[in-house]
Amino acid sequence: MSLPTISLESLVSTKSFDQLLTMAKSAGCASSSCGSSAKPDEMDSAVWEKIKDHPCYSEEAHHYFARMHVAVAPACNIQCNYCNRKYDCANESRPGVVSEKLTPDQARRKVIAVANEVPQFSVLGIAGPGDACYDWKKTKATFERVATEISDIKLCISTNGLALPDHVAELADMNVDHVTITINMVDPEIGAKIYPWIFYNNRRHTGIDAARILHERQMLGLEMLTARGILTKINSVMIPGVNCEHLIEVNKWVKERGAFLHNVMPLISDPAHGTHFGLSGQRGPTALELKTLQDRLEDGVKLMRHCRQCRADAVGLLGEDRGQEFTIDQISDDITYDASKRNAYREVVARERGDHVAAKSQAVATVKATGSGKSLHIAVATKGGGRINEHFGHSKEFQVYEASHRGISFIGHRKVEQYCLGGRGADATLEGVIAALKGIDIVLCAKIGDCPKDQLAEAGIRAMDVYGYDYIETAISALYAAEFGSEPLAATA
Numbered sequence: 082m083s084l085p086t087i088s089l090e091s092l093v094s095t096k097s098f099d100q101l102l103t104m105a106k107s108a109g110c111a112s113s114s115c116g117s118s119a120k121p122d123e124m125d126s127a128v129w130e131k132i133k134d135h136p137c138y139s140e141e142a143h144h145y146f147a148r149m150h151v152a153v154a155p156a157c158n159i160q161c162n163y164c165n166r167k168y169d170c171a172n173e174s175r176p177g178v179v180s181e182k183l184t185p186d187q188a189r190r191k192v193i194a195v196a197n198e199v200p201q202f203s204v205l206g207i208a209g210p211g212d213a214c215y216d217w218k219k220t221k222a223t224f225e226r227v228a229t230e231i232s233d234i235k236l237c238i239s240t241n242g243l244a245l246p247d248h249v250a251e252l253a254d255m256n257v258d259h260v261t262i263t264i265n266m267v268d269p270e271i272g273a274k275i276y277p278w279i280f281y282n283n284r285r286h287t288g289i290d291a292a293r294i295l296h297e298r299q300m301l302g303l304e305m306l307t308a309r310g311i312l313t314k315i316n317s318v319m320i321p322g323v324n325c326e327h328l329i330e331v332n333k334w335v336k337e338r339g340a341f342l343h344n345v346m347p348l349i350s351d352p353a354h355g356t357h358f359g360l361s362g363q364r365g366p367t368a369l370e371l372k373t374l375q376d377r378l379e380d381g382v383k384l385m386r387h388c389r390q391c392r393a394d395a396v397g398l399l400g401e402d403r404g405q406e407f408t409i410d411q412i413s414d415d416i417t418y419d420a421s422k423r424n425a426y427r428e429v430v431a432r433e434r435g436d437h438v439a440a441k442s443q444a445v446a447t448v449k450a451t452g453s454g455k456s457l458h459i460a461v462a463t464k465g466g467g468r469i470n471e472h473f474g475h476s477k478e479f480q481v482y483e484a485s486h487r488g489i490s491f492i493g494h495r496k497v498e499q500y501c502l503g504g505r506g507a508d509a510t511l512e513g514v515i516a517a518l519k520g521i522d523i524v525l526c527a528k529i530g531d532c533p534k535d536q537l538a539e540a541g542i543r544a545m546d547v548y549g550y551d552y553i554e555t556a557i558s559a560l561y562a563a564e565f566g567s568e569p570l571a572a573t574a
């Protein structure tokens with residue numbers, strides 16, 4: 082089915098939303114609910130309603146929807162050996178100082194400012210810089226203020242789990258459908274290597290005693306959430322030599338207790354961060370070690386592989402951070418919510434997603450039918466919408482897909498330094514980009530110049546822009562068939 086040309090890109094930048102809305106409606110799509118055509122057949126409708134606009138809980142949704150975090154919860158009740166409180170919570174962030182801590186009122190203003198300007202915005206998360214459940218009054222006050230003004234925002238928290246059981250009933254009352262618990266162990270002896278102390282029932286606990294209490298509270302919190310139908314994601318920090326093998330056991334425990342997703346994240350460790358692990362030389366896993374463990378977990382709780390380890394004050398699509406556009410000093414005291422951009426965007430996305438899913442399904446069938454036992458690793462430059470729509474030189478990350486007899490899978494991302502600034506590319510930066518793309522067979526982008534293309538080719542990586550603006554999976558299936566099928570496609574030569 083051909084679509085009217087309303088690009089998501091133009092929608093994100095244009096000012097004439099009434100006009101776009103009219104176009105969307107005249108194309109026969111006046112209801113945001115038609116996005117349900119993207120629902121996977123095997124998924125329960127109630128679950129799909131909860132995750133279809135959540136960029137972390139649905140890999141497909143992360144092409145379209147954005148989250149923002151507000152740093153309203155600085156206090157924490159445990160110490161993790163990978164955390165230095167001067168930095169973002171490592172549960173949910175890459176190390177980096179939170180730009181500003183906010184009061185619930187400031188957070189409300191910031192959320193409205195983002196909702197007015199970022200049409201993809203769908204989820205408000207509280208992920209530190211401390212613990213959202215321990216610093217509960219501020220978390221609750223923030224959610225209540227925002228939900229009163231923007232009723233369709235999804236509310237999401239991340240917690241270490243120690244204080245979680247005390248607040249599950251209130252979370253359910255506030256319609257919080259998404260909770261992340263960071264669970265790094267189910268064996269207190271391993272936990273004692275990760276947590277030097279916790280603060281519980283007005284006193285400090287250390288060693289195995291501390292880890293045992295934390296473990297019991299995490300399991301209790303998970304069970305309580307599952308009993309109330311709240312979708313729980315488990316984040317686990319993979320720490321080589323400490324809990325790598327053990328995370329297989331963690332996956333089993335959380336599966337038995339109804340976890341919805343498991344997100345295994347690499348430890349980020351650097352002496353400059355001032356953490357115990359950083360200062361003691363504990364390394365993080367390699368990309369291969371992480372992927373190997375994730376592959377071993379494939380039969381357990383469904384895995385999240387598109388996490389970007391965001392900051393505790395991140396704003397935007399996963400992988401981008403627009404936080405600096407929305408610092409509190411730029412936001413008026415009496416700002417009011419204007420839903421027009423978000424509404425217009427949702428009208429178009431609802432239609433686009435159905436088409437994307439149909440195209441993806443056809444592409445996966447093509448790859449499976451090719452009958453090759455071989456695999457291709459493809460890095461894609463994209464700025465959302467499920468399409469190849471970013472220039473090679475403008476990319477700050479590439480999304481990585483694997484095509485094989487099993488179909489087409491998103492397997493991760495590679496962060497890079499932007500190669501082209503002000504119309505010129507820097508050779509030293511390009512070397513870094515090429516190094517980051519090690520193991521990739523093909524790069525797909527909207528545009529690439531001859532110079533980077535040739536240098537990529539010298540490194541054994543083919544880069545092409547002939548599929549620019551196509552759906553990612555459609556292009557990959559064409560490439561796979563060309564590579565391993567009986568009739569190579571001329572466009573890929």
Ligand code: CLF
Pocket residue numbers: 136137138148149150172173174204205206207208237238239259261314344387388389390391399
């Ligand atoms: Fe934020 Fe976390 Fe909610 Fe997402 S992040 S509180 S579930 S809205 Fe997402 Fe960021 Fe990964 Fe977290 S990509 S670090 S998993």
Ligand code: SF4
Pocket residue numbers: 157158159160161163164165166170171172209210211212240241
């Ligand atoms: Fe740091 Fe978060 Fe651990 Fe608390 S729970 S110590 S803020 S990583």
